[in-house]
């Protein structure tokens with residue numbers, strides 16, 4: 386019985402982390418990144434086993450510029466580079482920003498959280 390309760394508590398914690406709600410208002414950018422991006426993206430600049438390209442040193446980087454990562458045709462042809470404005474447009478709706486891209490992502494963050502996350506991310510080496 387105790388184990389069951391323990392499991393339920395762990396599940397509730399996991400759900401709370403997965404769905405940022407009003408109570409997560411004050412989560413710093415780093416934690417938002419861990420929740421929303423880290424499963425698919427590492428920082429730094431070398432591709433690893435993850436689904437997406439590494440996101441270190443992103444500020445002013447050209448889109449689709451990481452050597453060794455297989456980007457979609459759409460992102461390679463985009464001629465975007467990453468600034469606060471382009472990153473926010475991309476995060477708020479990737480498919481509208483660059484149609485046919487390969488980032489299968491639905492934004493569950495508020496505009497304010499996206500902004501905090503993006504500002505943090507653009508400072509990472």
Ligand code: HEC
Pocket residue numbers: 418421422423424425426436437438440447448449450451455456457458459460467472475476485486487488489490502506
């Ligand atoms: C389900 C996996 C997944 C999640 C979650 C995800 N991404 Fe991505 N992301 C990708 C993939 C795949 C690509 C490559 C897209 C392409 O080639 O069209 C990508 C590309 C990008 C790029 C372009 C990088 C470059 O080198 O041009 C940025 C910026 C980015 N993601 C930011 C984010 C941020 C910030 C988050 C979290 C808020 C996030 N992504 C969440 C999979 C994901």
